Amino acid sequence: MQSIASHKLKIYNSLSGKKESFSPISKDYVGMYVCGPTVYSNVHLGNLRTFTSFDIIFRYLSHIGYKVRYVRNITDVGHLENDEDHGEDRISKKARIENLEPMEVVQKYTYDFHGTTRKFNLLPPSIEPTATGHIIEQIKLIEKLIKKDIAYEVNGSVYFDVIKYNKLNDYGILSKRKIEDLIHNTRALDGQSDKKNPQDFALWKKAEPKHIMKWESPWSDGFPGWHLECTAMSNKYLGEKFDIHGGGMDLKFPHHECEIAQSNACFGTNASNYWMHANMLTLNGQKMSKSTGNNILPEEIFSSVSPFLSKTFSGSSVKFFMLQAHYRSVLDLSNDALVASEKGFNKIIDAINILECHKNFSKQTDFDIKKWANSCYTALDDDFNTPILIANIFEVVKFINKVNIGKAELSKEGCTELSQLINSFVFDIMGLQKNEISLNQNEKLDKVMNIILELRNDARANKDYSLSDKIRDLLKENGISINDNDKDSSYTID
Numbered sequence: 001m002q003s004i005a006s007h008k009l010k011i012y013n014s015l016s017g018k019k020e021s022f023s024p025i026s027k028d029y030v031g032m033y034v035c036g037p038t039v040y041s042n043v044h045l046g047n048l049r050t051f052t053s054f055d056i057i058f059r060y061l062s063h064i065g066y067k068v069r070y071v072r073n074i075t076d077v078g079h080l081e082n083d084e085d086h087g088e089d090r091i092s093k094k095a096r097i098e099n100l101e102p103m104e105v106v107q108k109y110t111y112d113f114h115g116t117t118r119k120f121n122l123l124p125p126s127i128e129p130t131a132t133g134h135i136i137e138q139i140k141l142i143e144k145l146i147k148k149d150i151a152y153e154v155n156g157s158v159y160f161d162v163i164k165y166n167k168l169n170d171y172g173i174l175s176k177r178k179i180e181d182l183i184h185n186t187r188a189l190d191g192q193s194d195k196k197n198p199q200d201f202a203l204w205k206k207a208e209p210k211h212i213m214k215w216e217s218p219w220s221d222g223f224p225g226w227h228l229e230c231t232a233m234s235n236k237y238l239g240e241k242f243d244i245h246g247g248g249m250d251l252k253f254p255h256h257e258c259e260i261a262q263s264n265a266c267f268g269t270n271a272s273n274y275w276m277h278a279n280m281l282t283l284n285g286q287k288m289s290k291s292t293g294n295n296i297l298p299e300e301i302f303s304s305v306s307p308f309l310s311k312t313f314s315g316s317s318v319k320f321f322m323l324q325a326h327y328r329s330v331l332d333l334s335n336d337a338l339v340a341s342e343k344g345f346n347k348i349i350d351a352i353n354i355l356e357c358h359k360n361f362s363k364q365t366d367f368d369i370k371k372w373a374n375s376c377y378t379a380l381d382d383d384f385n386t387p388i389l390i391a392n393i394f395e396v397v398k399f400i401n402k403v404n405i406g407k408a409e410l411s412k413e414g415c416t417e418l419s420q421l422i423n424s425f426v427f428d429i430m431g432l433q434k435n436e437i438s439l440n441q442n443e444k445l446d447k448v449m450n451i452i453l454e455l456r457n458d459a460r461a462n463k464d465y466s467l468s469d470k471i472r473d474l475l476k477e478n479g480i481s482i483n484d485n486d487k488d489s490s491y492t493i494d
Helices: 045-063 090-098 102-119 132-147 162-168 179-185 226-238 249-267 298-303 315-323 335-357 369-381 386-404 412-429 436-461 465-477
Strands: 010-013 018-021 029-034 067-072 151-154 157-160 201-206 222-224 242-248 272-278 281-283 331-333 480-484 489-493
Touching (some): 029 045, 045 102, 045 281, 045 315, 045 412, 102 298, 132 151, 132 222, 132 226, 162 249, 201 249, 222 226, 226 242, 298 315, 315 335, 331 335, 369 412, 436 480
Parallel strands (some): 029 067, 281 331
Antiparallel strands (some): 010 018
C-alpha cells in the first residue's frame, strides 16, 4: 500500500482547462461519479474506452491509499433519440423493434454490459444506481427548481429555464460555449412550442398515451429528463459537492453542462471539483458509426467475425492497446495496431514469467529499482499518464531479458522487489491479466522453439554453420533473436 502523502497527484480539470493539484474534499476519501451506459444496445468500444480510463483512475486512487466511492449509473429511461428533448425513448424504441417489454431490453443489455466489463477486467463500481430506481429523488429536485423559479411547467412537462439561469450564472462554463452563440445557432423545433427558449432542456416529460415507461408526478404521468438523473444520483450518494465527475468527451455538452446548471441552481455548486473527460476512439482513421458500418463490437474482437480484424484478441491485449494512449487523446483502432499491442503485451508477460522462475541470482542488481519505480509513480501522478508508465515498463523488460541471457545481474532481493512492483503496475493498477489463451500459446511457442534450437545446436555441433546461420537469420526476420552461449542457445522475442 502506497502513502497518499508521498504522491503529488495532478488531474486535468475540464472545468478550468488545465492540470490542477488534487486535493479531496475529505481527507483520504474520494467521491467519484462516472456517467454509465444507456442500456438499449450492446456496449461499443468507444464507451469501453471511457470505462477503461476510469477503471485505471479508480484502481490507482485506491492503490495509493484513498478510500474511493465510485458511483457509475445505468441509464434505463429518459435518454431520447439524438440526445434531444423530443423523439422516442431509446429503450422504448428498442423494445418496440424487438417486441419486448422495456425492462426486458434493460435487463438484456445490462447483462451484456456487465459481461463485457468482466472480460476486460474492469472493476465494478462501489454503487451502480439506475435512473428508474430514483424517480422520487428526481421529482424532488424538480420541485426544488420550480420553487427557485428556475424551472417552469407547461402542459404537464417541466423545463429548465437556461436564459434565466444564465443571468446569474455561466451556462457554458464547462464546454466554453457562449449563450449568445447557442441562441444564434438554434431554432424552435416542431413539437417544442411549450418551451420558452429553444435552449431550455426537459426536467420532466409528459408521456403520450402509448408510452410504456411513465410514472406519476405532480405535473403529469411521464418520465424524467436524461440530464436530471445524474444530478439526482450523484447528489444522493456523493453529496451536493464531490471530488471527481467523469465521462466521455461527447457528454461534455449538453449533458454535463446541464448537470452543472442543475446543481448550481439547487445547491450552489458545480457538482464536482474536478471534471474529467476521456477522448474518443476512432476506427481506421474514421469516427466509429453503426450507420456507416465503421464499427466493431467488443464481442467481435473475441470471435474474429469483424471484417476489420485478422484474428481474435484477448481483452487484456485490447485494454493494453487503449492504455498506450493518454485518456485525453484521440485513439485510432486498427488491426495492425492491435497486433502490435498484443506483441508488446506478450513481451511484458514473458518478462514477468522470467522473473517468476529466475534462479541464477547475483550479489548485486544492475538496475536502480527504486528510481525506476519512482518514475512509474511520477507518470501516474501526472494525470494518470499510462503511456509513460508503459514506456517505463518496457525499460525494465529490456533489463529482465538481459538478466535472462546472463548479460545483467539480479540479486534475490532485487528479483523479489522488482517482481512485486511490476506485478503491481501491470495487474493491480492497469488491470491486465495473464489469460489462458496467451499462456497456452506461449507454451506451444516454447515447445516449437526448443525443437528448432535443438536442431540448430545439432547443426553447430556438426559444423554445418550455413544451416545454423540460416535458422538464426530466418528467425531474426520474424522477430525472434537467438542468444548463443558456449553450451546452449536461448531465444527472445524482439
